[in-house]
Amino acid sequence: MNVLLRLLKYLRPSWKWVVFSGLLLVLGTVVDLVAPWLLKEVFDKGIGDRNTKMIIVFTLALAGIQVAKSIAMFFQGRSQELVGQNVVFKLREEMYAHLQRLSFSYYDKAQTGQLMSRMTGDIESVKNFIGFGAMAMFTGVLTFAGTIAFMLFMQWQVTLLSMATVPLLMYALYRFNKKVGPAWGQVREQMGKLTTTLQENISGIRVVKAFAREKVEQRKFEDRNADNFTTNMERAKLEAKAFPLMNFYGGIVFVTMAWFGALYVANDQMSFGTFMAFQWYTFGIIWPLNMLGWQINILQQAMKAAPRVFEVLDTPVDIAQEEAKSVDVKRIEGNVRFNDVAFHFADQDPENEEGVLEGITLDVKQGEVIAVLGATGSGKSSLIALMSRFYDVSRGTLTIDGVDVKDYELEGLRRKIGIVPQETFLFSATIRENIAYGVPEATQEQIEWAAGKAQIHSFIEGMPFGYDTIIGERGVGLSGGQRQRVALARAILMDPPILVLDEATASVDTATESAIHEELLEIMKGRTTFIIAQRLSSVKRADRIIVLDRGRIVQQGTHRDLFAQEGFFRNLFQMQEAAASR
Structure with missing residues (x-):
């Protein structure tokens, strides 16, 4: 949670765009919720009453709100991407600036490949969540809650019966979320090691060739690549187990709704227009829950990538300038004095080691x-x-x-x-x-x-x-x-x-x-x-x-x-x- 809250702080400079994007997203969700109701009216008041005028009115209304939604989603997508890119820009800028301030002692131990991986892949994972995943989650929650509200208002008995398997779907999501987080942590770590091996080999290619160690280095890279492949396949196995199960539960929701909805229509307890609207609304339940699995993937990538970025940003600067003590260097002439100077590296014990x-x-x-x-x-x-x-x-x-x-x-x-x-x-x-x-x-x-x-x-x-x-x-x-x-x-x-x-x-x-x-x-x-x-x-x-x-x-x-x-x-x-x- 602390990582998530820290990431959200990077949205502050773009808060106007976040609000703008959020309002457009709400508009799009409202359109999705109203559209099935308009379809209901087409069947009940248009076709049912053989009223051609009502059919035309509601059909044009459907077309009109879809056009409005398309325009809103265009601007929403652009503003959402702008927010994500602003976050990436700020994170990369901060990380690079901090790397410039870190002292030699940090670089004595740091691996260039790991730093490159954090500066590129890890920050990109953060951008995917901030710029897309978070809004997609918000859309899903809003759509899910709004759909249930509309369905309950229109026919609460069929709605409750249709949602019998939803708790099972949500439990599957919960289990997937618990397991996929550590899996993505392993993937990010292995990617860092693979990048390090690649960077070292390319930088030292002349030494490699001079000592005819190409095959050895190739095997080393293949081992790293195999480790990366294995961790990705472990993560993919979790997805392969979870996603079909979630799709199955979602399908049961649709079948249940169709079954009970048809019975209620046959018994004149539900209009045919409401039944047709429920067909549409069902996707407003299934889609957010199924998409949530994918969004959890994006979230967990960001939650495992962000700490790797923050680890660099939180590394203290050993050699820092105290502004209050800054003496003008123009006076330097070159008289140097070492007075009983001792120096230990950071990993040495000054008390017990020379x-x-x-x-x-x-x-x-x-x-x-x-x-x-x-x-x-x-x-x-x-x-x-x-x-x-x-x-x-x-x-x-x-x-x-x-x-x-x-x-x-x-x-x-x-x-x-x-x-x-x-x-x-x-x-x-x-x-x-x-x-x-x-x-x-x-x-x-x-x-x-x-x-x-x-x-x-x-x-x-x-x-x-x-x-x-x-x-x-x-x-x-x-x-x-x-x-x-x-x-x-x-x-x-x-x-x-x-x-x-x-x-x-x-x-x-x-x-x-x-x-x-x-x-x-x-x-x-x-x-x-x-x-x-x-x-x-x-x-x-x-x-x-x-x-x-x-x-x-x-x-x-x-x-x-x-x-x-x-x-x-x-x-x-x-x-x-x-x-x-x-």
Whole structure:
């Protein structure tokens, strides 16, 4: 019930259309109720009294109200669809906006396929109920109640006798409703899993083919598809059992009415016109009850789909901006200080588990270039992620220019930190749009300047459409090194006071890397720069090198200082020197 009430709140912006649609629906129902009565009058006062004028009058009245009903139903259908589409529009808009606000910790666990399924199929199920099912239910109830009222008024004995099997039909509906709800819940869940499998396979198709795992992935998809098929067949089995039974009970209502109605006509206890009207009215009893089974299907789909949508909408935003504390980011110069910082992921116990980062104390002055080294999993990327508030520190404080990062306006803070991530992502758009993603108002001259600094301008100029060349999804069509350089140009164009290079040149050759670093020397002047790298050639110009091990700073100093010490830095230097000399 809570889910239903919450869904109905989305009707508020369209309440005028809901009222308009409801009034037209009532008009259509009234026409359906009056039509059999007019038919009765045709037989009783027209044919029975051999009154041609009455036959013409009532026949024209029947035709007239049917025309009026058709016009009303046209506008009612349009307004009803408008209501449903408004609900879908609002739900999708809210869900997408909330997904944009959710922090990295949510996406660390969320499955893209499940989110896509909720954004599309689940919301569509909600629309089917709000935009059609709910009104159809209302129509059915109104028609059922109105039909019984008219029949009781015209001949109450036959009406009561005819409805003897209606309780059985309603009991069958009750049993169907109890069983079909969980069945639709399983269908929605299996559809989400199937979408996830499909999304992962398409996104990772190059890996699949590289390892010749097509048949394995095909079997995985077939298993998911089979599970989806099985759950749908279980749901279909319920419908196959319930619908024929409901149709049977409905048929009994019709047969009973015909039997008793004929007897009452034969005994002059009921007019022939009333008997003919009852033939029509019977469908006003059978149709709503039989259709209710289908409408219950729509309702249960929505009731199982809506919680999946609301689950996303109700997910708390871990990294939220407190407007009262928002500090203007224009003052950011680039002085960064970590003071006894610790960081735990959401599923870690801060009391009993060691964090990804522990006891980090680091003071970085404006314009300083800091290199961060360490083995895989040592916490390098997590250290950088804290500055942009992709995650919040679990303990300690992180300040920029003496202000806690939590007190800065969030969007502005992130615009002041230009990041070239380890995993380069490019959109399916032109190269110009990808480079200017963070600064969409940038001029062509500025874009070319940034591309030149990233050593990618000459390559772009040589492409068939230059900067207007559209690259494929995730940057397909460019090599790994080219994608990295486009991402680097994107960060340079933002002109941020803090620049983060997370393995930014890992995919380029050493000659290109050297050229990029030469260009970056000018870019890094006066700019606080963090360089995460495994190649020592990437960090040789750093003012200071930080070595992380298991989330702690174990070495800190200049290139010369660390080479003089035993530890990770010297071992890495010796390994790379040995590899280069082979």
